[in-house]
Amino acid sequence: MLVSQLLLWAAVIVQGVLIAALARQVGILHERIAPAGALTLHQKVEVGEVASPMTVTTIEGVPLEVGGRRDGRSQLLFFASPDCPVCKSLLPVVRSAARAESDWLDVVFAGDGTKSAYSRLIAEYGLGGMPLVLSEALGRAFGVSKLPYAVLLDEDGRVASLGLINSREHLESLFVAKEHGVASIQDFLARRQKEA
Numbered sequence: 306m307l308v309s310q311l312l313l314w315a316a317v318i319v320q321g322v323l324i325a326a327l328a329r330q331v332g333i334l335h336e337r338i339a340p341a342g343a344l345t346l347h348q349k350v351e352v353g354e355v356a357s358p359m360t361v362t363t364i365e366g367v368p369l370e371v372g373g374r375r376d377g378r379s380q381l382l383f384f385a386s387p388d389c390p391v392c393k394s395l396l397p398v399v400r401s402a403a404r405a406e407s408d409w410l411d412v413v414f415a416g417d418g419t420k421s422a423y424s425r426l427i428a429e430y431g432l433g434g435m436p437l438v439l440s441e442a443l444g445r446a447f448g449v450s451k452l453p454y455a456v457l458l459d460e461d462g463r464v465a466s467l468g469l470i471n472s473r474e475h476l477e478s479l480f481v482a483k484e485h486g487v488a489s490i491q492d493f494l495a496r497r498q499k500e501a
Contacts, residue, residue, distance in 0.1 A: 349448030352464050352488040356456075361443055363436045364420050371413065371443060372462045379465065379483070381412045384444055384454040387422040391471055392453040396430040398473045403435060406480070417441040457483055 350356060358373035371382065383399050385392035403412040414437040416423055423437055447456050451469055457479045459465040465483035470476050478490045487493040 349446070350456075350464050350467070352466060352482075354464050355462050356458055356464055357446065358462060359443060359446060361438045361440045363438055364423060367436070369413065369436050369438060371438075372458055374462055375411070375458075375460050377409070377460050379410050379460055380458045381410055381479070382415050382443070382447065382456040382458070383412060383470070384415045384447075384449045384452055384456075385426075386416055386418060386452050387426045388418075389452050393426075393430070395453055395470060395472075395476070396426070396432065398476060400430070400432060400435070402476060402480075413438060415440065415443055417444055455479060459483060 356372035359371045361369050361371055363369050371380065381399075381403075383395075385396065387393075399412060399414075403410065412435055414423075414427075414432065414435060416437070416439055418439065420439060423439060427433060427435075427437060447454075447464075447467065453470045454468070455470045455476065456467040457465045466479040466489065468475065468479065468489065470479075482489050482493065485493050487496065
């Protein structure tokens with residue numbers, strides 16, 4: 306009986322040491338693998354640049370100002386297409402982010418296809434109430450070449466962050482980049498690594 310108790314305690318101690326070693330390795334891997342931010346492609350506008358204000362019209366016929374000073378609110382332009390499967394998978398993510406960040410963020414969906422295709426997309430993904438703009442000129446103004454793409458404009462109409470969005474993590478990286486005043490998460494990590 307005493308021998309079995311000693312063996313049991315020895316097994317528990319060995320297991321505890323192994324769990325601690327595993328936890329340490331997970332921590333090391335977590336530090337080595339940097340978060341993946343939105344991929345910034347060769348674009349026409351740079352982070353920090355003031356975006357030229359544009360007045361566009363939503364599919365409901367309502368004029369909408371993109372860019373310019375926004376009275377303490379940022380504006381996220383999410384460029385998507387009804388034919389893009391990745392875009393469709395991200396629409397619920399963008400809708401959720403719009404609700405979660407509604408105290409400081411206005412979301413605008415943008416594209417350049419037919420009104421009927423985008424209307425079906427809005428109905429299918431429950432995006433009613435969020436402005437949708439069909440404007441090729443808007444996409445060209447921000448150098449959008451691949452979809453899904455997002456541009457985050459700060460309260461002063463400056464480009465806070467932008468990039469190709471393929472996941473929730475990429476979308477959230479735009480918000481984090483704005484918070485830290487950097488062009489991208491990769492830029493933030495590079496600066497932090499230089500400081501260390």
